[in-house]
Amino acid sequence: MPADLAIVDVAIRTLDPAMPTAEAIAVKDGVIVALGTTAEVREACDASTRVLSGRGWHVTPGLVDGHQHLLMGAQIGRGINFDRVATLDRVRELLREERRRVGPGAWVRGYAFEYAALGGLEYHHSLIDDAAGDGPMLIHSLDVHTGFANAEALRIAGITGSREFADGAFIVIGDDGLPTGELREMAAIQSVWSHEPAPSAEDRMSWVVDAIRAQNAVGITGVHNMDGGRETLEALEALEAQGLLGMRVRQHNWVDPADDEDALADIVSRRDLHGRRWTANSLKFMLDGVIDTGTAWLEEPDTHGAGTDPMWPDVERYRRTIKRFHDAGFYITTHAIGDRAVREVLDAYAAVGSNGRHRIEHIEAPPPETQRRFATERVHASMQPVHMRWLNPDMSDPWSERLGIHRCRHAMPSGDIWAMGANVVLGSDWPVAPYDPRFGFFAAQMRRAHDVDDPRPVGESRALTGLQTLEGYTVNAARVDGGEGGVLRVGAPADLVAWGDDIASVSPDDVIDLPVHLTVVDGEIVHQSA
Numbered sequence: 265m266p267a268d269l270a271i272v273d274v275a276i277r278t279l280d281p282a283m284p285t286a287e288a289i290a291v292k293d294g295v296i297v298a299l300g301t302t303a304e305v306r307e308a309c310d311a312s313t314r315v316l317s318g319r320g321w322h323v324t325p326g327l328v329d330g331h332q333h334l335l336m337g338a339q340i341g342r343g344i345n346f347d348r349v350a351t352l353d354r355v356r357e358l359l360r361e362e363r364r365r366v367g368p369g370a371w372v373r374g375y376a377f378e379y380a381a382l383g384g385l386e387y388h389h390s391l392i393d394d395a396a397g398d399g400p401m402l403i404h405s406l407d408v409h410t411g412f413a414n415a416e417a418l419r420i421a422g423i424t425g426s427r428e429f430a431d432g433a434f435i436v437i438g439d440d441g442l443p444t445g446e447l448r449e450m451a452a453i454q455s456v457w458s459h460e461p462a463p464s465a466e467d468r469m470s471w472v473v474d475a476i477r478a479q480n481a482v483g484i485t486g487v488h489n490m491d492g493g494r495e496t497l498e499a500l501e502a503l504e505a506q507g508l509l510g511m512r513v514r515q516h517n518w519v520d521p522a523d524d525e526d527a528l529a530d531i532v533s534r535r536d537l538h539g540r541r542w543t544a545n546s547l548k549f550m551l552d553g554v555i556d557t558g559t560a561w562l563e564e565p566d567t568h569g570a571g572t573d574p575m576w577p578d579v580e581r582y583r584r585t586i587k588r589f590h591d592a593g594f595y596i597t598t599h600a601i602g603d604r605a606v607r608e609v610l611d612a613y614a615a616v617g618s619n620g621r622h623r624i625e626h627i628e629a630p631p632p633e634t635q636r637r638f639a640t641e642r643v644h645a646s647m648q649p650v651h652m653r654w655l656n657p658d659m660s661d662p663w664s665e666r667l668g669i670h671r672c673r674h675a676m677p678s679g680d681i682w683a684m685g686a687n688v689v690l691g692s693d694w695p696v697a698p699y700d701p702r703f704g705f706f707a708a709q710m711r712r713a714h715d716v717d718d719p720r721p722v723g724e725s726r727a728l729t730g731l732q733t734l735e736g737y738t739v740n741a742a743r744v745d746g747g748e749g750g751v752l753r754v755g756a757p758a759d760l761v762a763w764g765d766d767i768a769s770v771s772p773d774d775v776i777d778l779p780v781h782l783t784v785v786d787g788e789i790v791h792q793s794a
Contacts, residue, residue, distance in 0.1 A: 266310040267292045268787060269758075272302040274318040277768060278752040279325055279739050289323065291758035294540075294787035299754055321781055322766045324734060325752050326485025326759035327701050328741035330646050330691035331625055333408070334489045334513065335496055337695035338471040339463065340404055343373030346381070347406070347698070348715070355381055356395035363397035371460050372396055374403035375695055377412060378654065379556050379662040388438065389414045389445030402456050406654065407696050409554045411453035413445040421456045430522035431550075432559070432575040448557050449575065451522075472503065476510045480783045480791040482700045483761040486512035486749070488646075488691065488741070490548050490597070490625070493517055497534060500542045510790040512541045512759070514745070516548035516597060519585065521576045528585070532592050541786060546595040546745075548625075550575055551582065552605035555628065556662050560602035566666045571602060583612045590616040595745055597623040597646065603671070606630045610637050618643050623689065623744055627681070629667060629674045639685035644744050646689045647678040649728070650697045650704045653713035657720035672723060678708065678736075679726025687743050688728075690736030701737055702767075702775050708733040709772045730775075731768040758787040 267290035276286040278299070288305035290298035290313070298308035309315060344358050355377075362372050385391065392401070393414050400417035404410075413421070423443050426435050433449030447453045463471075479487075489496070496515060503509040517531050537544040551574050553559025558570025565571050576582040589596055596613075600606045606627055613622045623644035628651075638645045655661050655675060664672045674680075682688045690708065692699045706714040708728040711721035721727065728736065735750075742750030749757050764779030783791035 265292060267297055267308045267313045269784070269789070270298075270305055270309050270313055270315045271318055271321075271323065271762065271782070272305060272315060274321040274323050274762065275766065276323040276752060277734075277766060279735065280751045280753040283753065286752075289752060289760070291784070291787040294758050296752060296754050296756050296758050299752060316782070318762055318781065320764070321762040322764070323752070323760055323762045324767060325738040325750050326761050326783065326785065327483045327737040328486040328488065328512075328750070329479070329484055329694065329699055329701065330488050330689035330737070330741045331490055331648060332487040332691060332694045332699065333491050334475060334487055335468070335472055335499060336408075336491055338475040339468065340373075340375045340408070340695050341475070342471065343375055344403070345376055346374050346378065346403070347376040349378065349381055352381060352383060352385075352391065356392060359392060359395040359401065360397065363395075363399065366399070368398035370399050371417075372399065372401040373460075374401075375408070376406045377403045378406050380654070387412055387436070387444060387446040389418065400459075402453075402460065404453070407554050407556065409449055409559065410557055411447035411456060413447060413456045415445070417456050417459070418443055418445060421459045423455060427452075427455065430577075431520065432553070432573060432577055448559060449553050469499065469503065469508075472499065473508050476508070477791070479699055480510050480785070481780060482702065483763070483780045483783055484511060484699065484701065485759040485761065485783060485785045485790075486514070486741070488514045488516065488546075488689075488744075490516050491518050494530070494534065497537055497542075497544055501539060504539045504541055509539070509541050510788070511785055512749075513543075514546055515542055515544045516546040517544060519547050519549050519589070521578070521581075528588070532589075535592065535594060545593070546597065547589055548597055548599070549582065549586070550599040551609055552600060552602050554601055555667050558666065560628075561600075561605035561608070562602040563604045563607070567668050568666060574605065574608070579608065583615065586612045587616050590622070595621050597625055599625045601626045601628045603630045603634060607634050610634070610641060610643060613643055614641055620644075628676060629671050630677070631674060632680070635677055635681050636684050638681050644687045644689055645678070645681045646691065647676070647681070648691055648693050648697065648704070649676060649678055649708040649711070650692055650713075652676055652707050652711060652722045653697060653703075653716075655722045657712070657718055657722055675723035675725065676711075677725040679728050682728060682732060683726055687740050688736050689741050689744060690733065702778055704737070705730065705733050705767060705775045706772045708736070714776050730770070730772075734768045758784060760784045
């Protein structure tokens, strides 16, 4: 049978050691059927084949964002984008503009709020109540681990004091015994967020489709989605049925410390659900929070005396739940940022025998002895070099100040863990950081963000090379489930990207604006530049 699509006259980096390069590729029914010279590939074509001549194009396997919150990001991303907003004055300006836009009484929403914008102040709703105007407001921090509410949002939610949450989340209370409006961790954020008017199903689906198409346009062909449950699977199923799921999604069903036996049994029942482009046999746990607010679990307290508790109050129950799902055949990942959390997760995986199935997310500052365990115990390290966008080389940022100088030298050690022999998967954690993988390519190689003035690298850890970064977004992402993706070879899934230059060797200074000419998922063209 002739190929559906062929791309010829291009430079292909396959990431397959058996055939590292080629100049043409053909696909049929979502699978690569020919790869080699242009003449060889044309033999797999006939008059019905769509043939694209891409002189000057550089083709790689499609990129997989190894950590993302697709549906949540699509919803949160409808509000004010506070990314790179550095002062409270500018925050207030944006809030006033948004209040004028939405009108009195409506909810003002925002995301990517940077802790540094507080200028060292503790958040209190009085800082922004006037700017937020006549109506409720809820802003998500850059890491989505903290919410900032105004007085009206607290009133609507009926929050007048502290509350107990099963996962270690809490509402910050001021010296006057009243809530400040700062909500640490998701259960606390939900205590206000749940009072916002729910968007329609049509709006939610439309937002997700927009997010998928925008990510296709920067070379993303798949994501590892790190939250949600049955409702997320229903959304993926509906998107695929309508032909709108323009990427592959490896869904990690959320496991909450508050889940009872019925909830855990329901998760087990979903393991084998799947579509052509999505799977549900992976799980996400969260053992700690984040360093900036003192909710990361550390071996020693942070400089504010915090960081001594996990997000799972009963750690032994966490271990038992890990074993239960391991025995049920799930692939497991756990959010662990603090050095104590990372060690505890490694211990839990070692107790059940990870056998290359399980992974840890973030891993922001573990000491070398902990880093070595990833390779020796065959635990995948899922990391986000793009998160260095909030760190300063002089350690004057909130993350570094809170962690302490003695631990900052181990900051974001993706290159070190790689050099020790572990499988390192790369991603963005969108909407925490921008999903554009070109930002990730720059940060991984330069150990800083592309849009900062200080050219010095952050910390003392190794940088990744361009080729390693490409592998982190492709073949390494596929290795977490033993899949066949991440390479271009005959018989492999037809997921690929055509760039304006070789993304693995182009200068980091040029990668940010590297053109994306074509993105193909499952043999379907999901993006083509004009």
